[in-house]
């Protein structure tokens with residue numbers, strides 16, 4: 001498989017703040033990250049709260065720039081946000097005044113499609129996320145899971161090279177989350193997109209990822225990348241009940257546990 005995204009020696013710092021009693025020094029959010037994500041791969045990033053997962057995704061999206069290092073997409077250094085990278089956030093970020101169809105067609109204009117083409121593409125992706133017949137509903141008429149499906153359809157409609165997802169199912173109830181996880185695997189298999197998915201959920205990481213990168217507590221570094229062969233199985237199967245699922249789950253849990261403990265100890269020292 002060819003490399004789709006190459007992250008080389010990437011560090012991101014934020015400027016210090018002046019507090020009441022002291023000046024807080026420059027803060028390193030992610031530190032010397034090196035990762036190669038393959039074309040068509042489902043790549044998951046997990047890490048303790050505040051370790052820099054979203055910062056890393058913002059860097060990939062071009063929403064912020066690294067202080068050092070380089071990120072390449074198909075061999076070309078990133079220069080900012082572009083339609084070659086779609087992003088889905090935890091909050092649905094749909095326009096409340098537009099219908100589901102309007103939300104998905106919005107922006108396709110930038111790609112130079114005619115109105116007829118925009119509607120045709122939007123219908124295709126609304127169907128892909130299983131919402132045929134809901135095209136004319138407004139966001140307030142859709143459930144949380146449906147809104148997130150529309151957000152996924154909107155990102156995919158641009159036909160991005162990479163779909164980036166920042167805890168997209170975190171706000172959903174457990175049942176809807178599991179349904180959407182399995183549907184996302186189906187969509188990934190159908191479209192062959194490269195997906196970079198951020199989560200706090202260990203089960204979600206094991207279920208979805210072909211590889212799972214575990215980050216250290218702040219400053220975020222890549223602690224280990226684990227290959228998970230489970231998502232090659234039929235996604236309609238009950239993968240979570242397989243003994244191997246428990247083995248990978250435990251491995252990631254153990255790696256994360258150490259980092260959460262470290263983060264809590266650091267917090268105690270600051271207090």
Ligand SMILES: Nc1ncnc2c1ncn2[C@@H]1O[C@H](COP(=O)(O)OP(=O)(O)OP(=O)(O)O)[C@@H](O)[C@H]1O
Nearest residue numbers: 014015029047048049050051052053054055056218
């Ligand atoms: N714009 C910013 N200015 C200053 N510090 C920031 C900024 N953005 C993020 N940070 C800090 O960088 C660190 C990493 O934040 P980030 O949101 O990337 O972590 P995270 O792993 O996604 O956290 P969570 O899992 O809680 O969402 C945090 O300590 C955060 O406070």
